[in-house]
Amino acid sequence: MKKLFKLLLARKMAKTPIGLAALAIGWYLARHRRQKHADHEDDHTKRATHDDHHRRRPVLQRRPY
Template identity: 60%
Template sequence: MKKLLKLVVGRWLARTPLGLVALALGWYLARRRRRREAERTWSAASASPTTPGPEGRPSRAGSQQQYAAKDSR
């Protein structure tokens, strides 16, 4: 029901230039909020106790190996 309501309101707003601006602004704000939530979740997951690397940051040797495997293809 919520998706149907979003569709109807979106189509109604898209009829006018001002409505399109409102839709774009809403889309941008929702995208920014989702990105911040994802970063917050990712940073909480990566806050595990690890030994610092040479730069003083936690070492991410596993992810570097993963990227190296992709580059070698």
């Protein structure tokens, strides 16, 4: 339901130049936030030891979009 609401809102906003600019800014900020969050997650998945042969693989997560 939330995804449908977001889709309908995005379609409505994309019809006006100001709405399109707001969508572009929101998209850019969300992308930047996801990238920063992914970098932060990579720091937490590393083990304290330096044994490269037994390093745990990070868990794959679904993207929110």
